[in-house]
Structure formats: C-alpha cells, structure tokens
Amino acid sequence: MNPLNGLPIRELSGSALLAAGDPLSHVLDHNIEALARFGITKHVLMMLLASALLLILFPAAAKRIASGNPGRFGTLFESLLLFVRDEMARPFLGKDTERFLPMLWSFFFFILFCNLIGLVPFMGTATGNISVTAALALVAFLFYHSQGVKENGLVHYLKANLLVGPPFLWPLMIPLEFLGIFIKPIALTLRLFANMMGGHIMLAVVIGFTGIFTMDNLFMGGAIAGIAAGGAIFLYFLELLVAFIQAFIFTFLTTVFLSLALHPEH
Numbered sequence: 001m002n003p004l005n006g007l008p009i010r011e012l013s014g015s016a017l018l019a020a021g022d023p024l025s026h027v028l029d030h031n032i033e034a035l036a037r038f039g040i041t042k043h044v045l046m047m048l049l050a051s052a053l054l055l056i057l058f059p060a061a062a063k064r065i066a067s068g069n070p071g072r073f074g075t076l077f078e079s080l081l082l083f084v085r086d087e088m089a090r091p092f093l094g095k096d097t098e099r100f101l102p103m104l105w106s107f108f109f110f111i112l113f114c115n116l117i118g119l120v121p122f123m124g125t126a127t128g129n130i131s132v133t134a135a136l137a138l139v140a141f142l143f144y145h146s147q148g149v150k151e152n153g154l155v156h157y158l159k160a161n162l163l164v165g166p167p168f169l170w171p172l173m174i175p176l177e178f179l180g181i182f183i184k185p186i187a188l189t190l191r192l193f194a195n196m197m198g199g200h201i202m203l204a205v206v207i208g209f210t211g212i213f214t215m216d217n218l219f220m221g222g223a224i225a226g227i228a229a230g231g232a233i234f235l236y237f238l239e240l241l242v243a244f245i246q247a248f249i250f251t252f253l254t255t256v257f258l259s260l261a262l263h264p265e266h
Helices: 014-020 033-038 042-067 071-117 130-152 154-162 167-216 218-262
Strands: none
Touching (some): 042 071
C-alpha cells in the first residue's frame, strides 16, 4: 500500500509514483548494487560513460574531418572545437592557445557530455554532484597555477599575485588576494553544481505535483497533468541549453584564470 490516499503502488501512474516517492532520489547519487563493491556509484558510472563516449566519438570525428568529408557528425564536432578555440581561448591566450587547447577541449566536452547524459531518462547528471564539480575545479586550479608558476617562476608568480598595489596597502591586499586564489575554484564548483542540480530538481517537482493532483482528483489531475507536461517539456529544452551554457562557462572561466596565471602582471 502507498501512504498517499491508501492506493496500492500498482494502481499509481508513473508520475504518481514519482510524487509518492522522494523527487530528490531522481537526481542524487545512488549506489549500484552490482558495482557497489568496486566503489562505483551511479554518478561515477555516468562519468565513465561520458569518458568512454569521448574516447569513441573523437577519433571517429577526427578521421571524418581529416578525410575532407566530415558529414553532419564531423561538422558538428568541428564547429564546437573551433568555437572553443577561436571565441573562447584565442582572445585570452593569444600565441599560447594551441599549447593549452587539448586541456580546454577536454574540460568543455567532458562537462558537456556529463550534462547531456543527465537528460537521458533513467541516467544521472554527474555534474549535479558537488564532489564531481569540486574535483573538476581542483583540476582546473592545479592546472592554471602550475602553468603560471612554470611560466613565471614561483617567486615572481607569488609576488605578482599577492603584492598588489602600493606597499602601504599590502597588509590589507595580501589577505584579500590570498583568499581570492581559493574563491575562484569555489566559484567554479558551486556555479556548475547549482545550475545542473537545480534544473533537474525542478523537473522532478513538476512531474511530482502532477502525480499528487491525479490521485486527489482524476479530472483536475488530468488538466494539471497536461499543463505540467508542457512545463516539463519547456524545462527539458531549457536544461538542454543550460547543458551547453554551463560547459561553456566553466571552460571560459578556466581560460580567463589561466590567462591571468600566465600573465599575472596584466
């Protein structure tokens, strides 16, 4: 029996089942029984799937582009690659663009694929997990700071980042600049996590309300279900747009931070 209206579980519709359960269970990470002993949760599996797709699709796209007949598939990938290079990386990195493109492409497409996989029914959004976004931000943090130190030397890099302004302001500026070093990856973490988690919670809640009203009143529930279905479709396409935007923003901010690390005096 279900606690809502005393209806048996088998008599509830799919949307009602979602309402009877916990909407968050559809967006939070879960253990997978068959893989639990290996430490592989649902979100870990989604990341492995995104990585596998990248390893399969990119060589195939590269072959098509190199052949001179890329087709729709190759043209789509080439357009995205050129967009990241010409519109995102080159304005900030200039002559250093080619050197860092592989890393920036990896960030963009890995996050994009994780976001898109989360829109497939019964899958999960790994980038809606703060542990995942924190790990990505940590990789970005280590990447741009290590390149900054390599390019400028440790002493010059620290002086350029901490000793800002006239000497009499250093007691104030040094703590602020030091905090700013760690605020940047925190911003990367929270921005991606909040945007990806929030949209999926909205979808779950909209569908959940449909089930609740359907159980209370069949006629009213049918009308509300139609409205909610339209809202869910709108939210779904909005999330599709957000998937691209958030991959762009994370990679764009990483590019900006990398540029500042390479040329801290600017």
